[in-house]
Amino acid sequence: MENEWIIELIIFIIGICIGSFLNVVIYRVPKSENIAYPPSHCPKCGKKLKPWHNIPIISYVLLKGKCAFCREKIPIRYPVIELSTGILAVLIYKKCGVDIYSTITFIVFALFLALSMIDFDYKAVPDSLNLLALTLSFFTTPEILENFKNALILMGGMSLIRYYVSYFIKREAMGEGDIILAGSIGALLGIKLSLFAIFIASLIAIFPSLYNRIFKKDFELPFIPFLTLGTFIVWYFNDYFLNLWSKLYG
Structure with a gap:
């Protein structure tokens, strides 16, 4: 045009x-x-x-x-x-x-951006913004109930990992804010793509985490910024990652 x-x-x-x-x-x-x-x-x-x-x-x-x-x-x-x-x-x-779903998706990612900056500053995020993003994420596609189910699965899975890892390393492995955000990711992407998003976020966070530990002696790295970046990459290139999933798992 x-x-x-x-x-x-x-x-x-x-x-x-x-x-x-x-x-x-x-x-x-x-x-x-x-x-x-x-x-x-x-x-x-x-x-x-x-x-x-x-x-x-x-x-x-x-x-x-x-x-x-x-x-x-x-x-x-x-x-x-x-x-x-x-x-x-x-x-x-x-x-x-431009439609109602893309508008809500934009608002969700804008909230992710705000949460990322707050996480950088405070290593914690306000539930008010996080829960707003989670609620809106249910409405990013017409399949509202499916989005809700995916959010529950991702939050449950992240909670399970949190409890086990925290037990073995004897300190908090993951914040509650990360778990709420995982629900939003599940609603946005579905289960398969969410796994890619979390994997990419973890890869991106490796070097900043090492830098924090070695030079700053800080073992707490704000993870929401990396989750946000990983989620947007997978959401934007979702066709590529879905094809990759098919090649890997049929």
Whole structure:
């Protein structure tokens, strides 16, 4: 279509605006703050931001990454989250088009992104966002009951692994947040593809985990970011992974 790029641009703009809202969620929800009030303000000086200070990505560039009032440095993650959400919106559109199911899928992945950033910061995630993602994941396809069943199976399997591994290593092997997220993955992907997603997430996490253990002496690695990345890779290339499953297991 000749106007396809215009549609993609509009979707990208909508995506980065949602990414701007995600930044508010990521910052405020773990602190149990209201996400709507008070309006956006600098966390350092407390000054209320003007509308032109809140333009996704553009404001960061124009302000040279600093608060317009106190010149406090603005974390680079803010435009990165906005850009990532915009790209996410376009990729989902290119794969699924626009309908109620693709819209819900986008919201679920946007929540995954927020949960990933919160997990990086706190090594824990708020149940409110995690359960919202789980609930919405049931409605990402018309097969709602099947999605619900797959979520239960994945959560049960992850819980079983958690109890056994925790017993043998004498410490918590997996957080409850990971188990809830596993339910969302099961609903999104089904059982077969979920196994690929968890495997890919584990592979990606190997080197960061080794780095944490060797150089930081930290044995706790936030796993939700890797689960999110693994899930999106498998979801986006689901046909490839389904064919791979057929070749491996018939």
